[in-house]
Amino acid sequence: MFGAAMAPSPENNKIDEQKKDYFSMDLSRLLTSAGINIGICALFLSLYSVFRKQPGNVYVYFGRRLSQEDGERRNINALERLVPSASWIVKAWQITEDELLSFAGVDAVVFLRVLVFSIRIFSIAMVVCIFGVLPVNYFGEVKKHMAIPPEALFVFTIANVKDKSQWLWVHCVALYIITLSACILLYFEYKSISGMRLAHITQSPPNPSHFSVLVRSIPRSSDESLDDAIKNFFTNYHGLSYLSHRTIHRTGKVHKFMSTAEKVYKKFVRLKVAQFDHKCRPNIYRCGLCGGTSNSFQLYHNDFELDAKKKGHDHSETTDEKKECSAAFVFFKTRYAAVVASQVLQSSNPMLWVTDQAPEPHDVYWPNLWIPYRQLWIRRITILVASIFLMIMLVPPITFLQGLTQLEELKEKLPFVKIIIKRNILMRLVSGYLPSVLLQLLIYTVPPVMMLFSAVEGPISRSGRKKSACCKVLYFTIWTVFFVNVISGTVLNKLDAISTPKDIPSLLAKAVPEQSTFFMTHVLTSGWASLSSEIMQTFALIYNFVGKRMFGLQDDPDSVPSFPYHTEVPRLLAFGLLGFTCSILAPLILPFLLVYFFLGYVVYRNQIMNVYCSKYESGGQMWPIVHNTAIFSLVLTQIIALGVFGMKRYPVASGFTIPLVIATILFNEYCRQRFYPMFNNISAQDLIQMDRDDEQSDRMEEIHQLLLTAYCQSAPPASSQDTCDDDGSSINEANRTDFSQEIIDSITPHQTWDCRT
């Protein structure tokens, strides 16, 4: 089938006819598909409302609450447990942004803002397009319409409008309204989010990362130790503000062995402790409050280390096992001094004494600090090439999946399909569903790979890694969902033509309306289904069930997942792109999309409230990505519209669209100038003000004391593997600041640092 899809021109006509056939799928089929999906969604949501009441699933559905709040859980009687309810929707709806901000941080709020923005703009677009554009499309060709339900979807798209039709100005006006509203909304969102970011930085409790600088590529000399070198350099050049530093060690093999052994031991303990105690706090075998059983390993561990020290191996082992990296955290007395040190070129050799603003202690990605700075640029280039390679390599399977939509071909290749297809309902299912589901499965495998790629790239922080993965997944999603589908699904045989840049608009103009049916079913299946799957936490639920019933595993209170921004943000943005590009061409997609965004708003609020913890915080670094993607979507929409107006030979509208493209690009450039620097730097004014405030309230001494212990690489041996940031990759097994410490902190809030802020 793939071969056939890739085949050159001879089969053109046949394939074209098949497309036409697919393209003319009627409204009833679409409504069937929608109905099925609504049913499935309702089922899943009901199931969720039941499952969440089962005590066995409490760690699946209330991970964050358990780890961060005192669970004053009321007893639910057995009958109530089995009745579906909508109370969670009400709760999710009622929580205010300020509350969310207080426990989930800026990132989560920014994520919800993406949804709010999408709901707003697509509401406007829907009103404009359903009442303005849709009638024009429907009555475009003067022909006798059938009854609405069996009508081909074709008649609702712009393809139904006559050439040179004077009514195309409606589309042009709609485009203007959508662009204008989007720009206004984007501007105010950017403004409010940058304000939120600023407030987050200035008003949250003192953050150790503001006082710290990560120095890499420290030159090694034989006559002074690394410690001395750092101390000499910074006392010499930043003497007034230098406070202290902390070198970074690479953990050796014995250390690694020990931590692996520990993990195995812990699993073992979980298997043994079969009974689950409701009242027992998550930190059962970490603080030893619930008994000493799990501390026995700890004792062995300490014995082992003591033994080694006694034997005088101490020094040799330190050098052997904990190799010093040529990197260190340097602490400064004031925030301003730290920012200055991180931004000014330190040495006349730019590859030495490289300084960066340090990430938050919980955000530090320790394994990457070991990477020599000189390697980074090679790693970055390699990963860039690998990502592009991956994106190209996945085109054939996607083309294949797209080929499945052509049922005629499917029948030829797989004879048994014929029999099934005869039943009408199944035909609808297969043609509407299968390719989209398979495509989604394929797309599910990509984020872990991209996360791995991003880790190899060498970011120093987890949030940096996630941001980088988010961008990669975004490019990939847009590339596959939009471009590959559009290109391969409709005009693969004209692939040669696509390399001519000037043909792209008209090509897209032809392809996008034709693909609108696929996009609609994609929203129904991939979009709605992904939300159902998200709220059900399918994987975690199955793991929980199988683990408990089959292997008698105890609940693992540490495995509170962090929010998977790198998969969810690209998904939202890709749907946004579909919405923008289809809005004036095939407006029927908008109601489905709006339902998706509304449902998503409730679901994600609920998840952020209950399931995901936010261990670190990028302070809304995601928004510039969202903004740029929205602008890209707008410009792409306009270019496609240009192509359409050109094809329909209506030059007036083309003439009006070109200034719109220019204005949109200028608007983006203005926003980049006006807001973007705030997402990279903190201003001197704010930093100095914060320093002064702390000095006046005599907190500085205390802050300096706390600074010295903020970045502890070698966590206490009993520290758990932190799965809170688990992204499917096994790289993040490095020792990190003790997680239990944070939980203790959260019980006695804001006592010292609030590391989550």
Add this chain to the structure above:
Amino acid sequence: MFGAAMAPSPENNKIDEQKKDYFSMDLSRLLTSAGINIGICALFLSLYSVFRKQPGNVYVYFGRRLSQEDGERRNINALERLVPSASWIVKAWQITEDELLSFAGVDAVVFLRVLVFSIRIFSIAMVVCIFGVLPVNYFGEVKKHMAIPPEALFVFTIANVKDKSQWLWVHCVALYIITLSACILLYFEYKSISGMRLAHITQSPPNPSHFSVLVRSIPRSSDESLDDAIKNFFTNYHGLSYLSHRTIHRTGKVHKFMSTAEKVYKKFVRLKVAQFDHKCRPNIYRCGLCGGTSNSFQLYHNDFELDAKKKGHDHSETTDEKKECSAAFVFFKTRYAAVVASQVLQSSNPMLWVTDQAPEPHDVYWPNLWIPYRQLWIRRITILVASIFLMIMLVPPITFLQGLTQLEELKEKLPFVKIIIKRNILMRLVSGYLPSVLLQLLIYTVPPVMMLFSAVEGPISRSGRKKSACCKVLYFTIWTVFFVNVISGTVLNKLDAISTPKDIPSLLAKAVPEQSTFFMTHVLTSGWASLSSEIMQTFALIYNFVGKRMFGLQDDPDSVPSFPYHTEVPRLLAFGLLGFTCSILAPLILPFLLVYFFLGYVVYRNQIMNVYCSKYESGGQMWPIVHNTAIFSLVLTQIIALGVFGMKRYPVASGFTIPLVIATILFNEYCRQRFYPMFNNISAQDLIQMDRDDEQSDRMEEIHQLLLTAYCQSAPPASSQDTCDDDGSSINEANRTDFSQEIIDSITPHQTWDCRT
């Protein structure tokens, strides 16, 4: 003719034949052209050696010397004056780099280094290609060769090598040797130039720009004056290091009228003072040493101002005529503090309190400081669009010129040409010369336009403007000389094919050898002729002659031109590009190119020594441009080679070329990491060291005193229009630091600032 060139396929074959005809131009024609050019060059150089001895031309040929050194000119007798000599070549050859560095600055030395690099790499390329590649090309097709002179040039290019020839490995090896040597040379040049830049910064006398920051977009409030706002902001946030500031004024209409009147008056004085006095210093009517005649206007000017003040208009006029810009120079106590202030984001609104490192006092481009900061990004985008538009607009005339090389067509369109062409020598001249000369004339008009564009863009320094213009001219030159020629000259009718990216290498592979003849004549005409014209200073000479003889103008001692980097650097780099791309395809170009670079080396050394003054200094900012262009040329060469090996069906060589492309790109990336930051920033280490040195030698107080007067916008009324930076645009007429002051300084060297360093 243009229409014909743009015509679609029907005339393909005919044009192809004509091309073939042109392409097979024989060696004798080329040698004729070379002979003529050598003759012309020799003539011009001899003429120069005579002209430079004439006292009347002293300001044309010794502008820098007169303005910067005490002219201890010996008397030359009348006979000696008329005998050509080569002594200037010896002198230009003998001067050392250190001497050049001392009076011409880093920029001039970097420019000469471009020539040295070109000579080195093309010497290596010539040895490899003449002894390795050329014989392979020549004996490529097994056929009977004619005697060498009438042999077609075709046989010396790679087009003569058989398909699948095993000898293509020679080309591949040559490519490897050239790339490797180029990279090694580039690396060491980059290293030594960044060292030179560092030495220039650290070892030259204290530079006011290091202590100063240009602040723009200062928020205006009604309740405090601009002065107070600046003072409050910087004492508040940079209290320890803030020294003082100086607001910038916009000169009003009366002021402009006065300075225009002054200029007219000066021209008038020059007309009147008919006699030329050798001993009279350039500052004849500026310091009044040679009499009070020219001071009369000054007195009127002062009277006028005094009157205005007496009438009590003083205040109103100040506000009316000298409007305050929302920009100021802020001075700091140490260099480090200034750099910190310039690099850290000042306000949480990134569009307010925008800080930049200040340019040197002589380098400040005053008219642009008035531009509101908010306009800059729009200006930049506008200019970008305008530049691209210009480059596209100039394609038709260039295509037309290229059409002239097709003599057959020329004969058809202009019948009288036929008669002339019958004489063989003329035919050679026209076909070899005309298009190149016309092309050059066209190209001559571009730099002033680009300079104007760059000024509108809004750079704050003259060197920044020149650098920006240099880049624009470079893109333009490469685009026109290389790409448009290659594309339009050979395969214009296949323009559609070019939009397919994968076809580009093979297209170039076909086109470049075919165009090699044109490139050779281009080197002969445009290259050699431009050097002759440069040394003769044709325009200045004619202006000088006409002005003196016809209008009795006196020598204008102020019009010492500054070095036109923005025209010369792109020219050198474009020839380098031709050299690289043709080296293994048509190695015959290399000897001509080498002669050009050798001659250029002598000529430019002489010009820098005698003619051009260097008023400001970018500290070698040009080199990264040169480096990037060299890498671009290398990669382009490799891509063309890939196309050639593909066309000749020799996959082994293609296989070996791909890693070379990757290695070259990686090398460039490494250099960008290793050296480029030094061209943007000065390291904290160096700055602090310089500050300490000055503090220890108790010079700081003195420096601070001088700082306050370093940036004086309103020059004394009698200051001349500074034509030292004359680039053909009339924008730089703003008042600037008094030029005469600098000359007085240069007489008593290093007394206070050395503003030229």
